[in-house]
Amino acid sequence: MNPSITSLLQQAVPLQAYLLLSAVLFTLGVIGFLVKRNLITVFMSIELMLNAVNLSFVTFAHQWHAVKGQIFVFFVMMVAAAEAAVGLAIIIAVFRARATLAVDRIDLMKL
């Protein structure tokens, strides 16, 4: 990006704003995980949480001028992709066995 635009962006949006956004997104992910009733949506909430963490990593990497944070983000994305592959496969297995994706109806085993 053009250096002048970068500095302009930094003046307009302080780093705390990104961290706050990350915290809000993470919280939304937690809430979504707890209240949503469809397996796919629950899974999406987890992805939202991971991406909120990524935003934090990038912000901190910028603050510390440490490339480590950005590398971490790549690894998180890679692992999230692997997790999505396994997760969606498990969701398909659940759907084949039960013909539903509603969290409430996946209750063969009671607490």
Next chain:
Amino acid sequence: MNPVPDIFRILPEVILTLTGVVVMLADASLAPGCARRPLGWVAAFGTIFALWASLWQLSLPVGTGFYGTVETSPFTVFFHVLICGIVLVALLLSLDTLPENSHHQGEYYALIVFGAVGMCLLTGAVELLLVFIALEISSIATYVLAGYRKESGRGPEAAIKYFLLGSFATAFLLYGIALIFGATGTTEIYEIARLVPVEQHQTLVLASLALMLVGILFKVSAAPFHVWTLDVYEGAPSPVVALMSTAPKAAAFALLLRVVYEMFPTLRSTWAPLLWVVAVLSMTVGNLAALRQENVKRMLAYSSIAHAGYLLAAFAGLGSIGIAAASFYTAAYAAMNVGIFAVITVAGGYDEERRTIQDFRGLIHRSPVLGGLLIFFLISLIGIPFTGGFFGKFYSFTSAVEGGAVWLAIIGLLNSGLAAAYYLRLALAATQRGEEEKAKPRPQAGIAVGAALMLAVAATLVLGIVPSDVLHAASAGAHVLAAPPAQPQILGKITPPPAR
């Protein structure tokens, strides 16, 4: 510089990875109708080789490799040997109990070995990036294994519950890592330990500690983060439960030890009370709920939660005493829990024809060996002398008392008494004579299962009769971990100070 080649620092992991790849590729290239059982033997021999490599690592000087990301020390060797041992027993157990015609048997063995790679790596990681990756390697492999019986309905259900709650917990751990990175500008555990005491943003550090604890306590299934345990243990095949109730937990406890004793030793006044509460909750909730269970696997799931509580009691101990006690308890718990799940697998059948406590009536009359072993492992779980469970509890509670948490030890002792009630119920059921039992076939057991049971029995007995050697090994590891982080040069690490 480091004179040891980096590859030696991860030799057991390399061997396990190669074994897993060989098993996976051989499975893919074998004809569809071909028997997959030899692949299980390949995996078992690879694991033995990795175990030997871990022991060989003791001859290396303590230090880190790969730019200060992986450590080899008596601590990592202790947990490597433990995890490889558990994996070996689980593989041997699966060899005889998986039905001949079950699908994807080769993948099953490969996944167990790949999971072991993650668990071993987790115990040696001293860089939070590697901690995260290792945790995910072990978790993703176990998510798939939990749903191995995918045709039954319970299998996928167990897998999805494990997957969702496991990923949820990982996200918390990851957020904790992000915050500690934000506070200190590094993700190396030794650097963080050095920087935390002089850090101005203590709020960030505390938030990070809290989030990481949530993530790790989920993985060790300590109350109040234990809800996933029951359904997952019930739905997963018994040999897999034998593995995942012990090996990933051992790895997660190693991580917890590293995080609290090595990364945040200065925040002891914060985490010690938190772990106190979690320990008491886990013991009490686990034991009270186990009393009402009729399903044997669910009962043992609650019992494993209670044991996580006894183990967490050791964290009240100061420095190396606490670490040694916790490491010892992990080993003792692993030996007896793998053993009892091995007995449940053989006696209950792979498809679990026998699930409830009543179904186990008269086991000792049908098969004296299996019944005797069941009672032996139950005695160890209760914590009666001459078994590993006794010394595990003894060291754990002693460590708590020495750390000043007398009440924690008292609550733990009361809980052990309470726990005896449901263990004895199963033991009594096994000795009673059932009327219709004669008709049911005797449980079959082959060489591999016999070897698995022998290993578990031997480990439990050794830990109970001559615990000093294992305790020595645990203490040697504990001293490395509890060493003051002020001199990172000892560990062969040269890192520039982070740019402020």
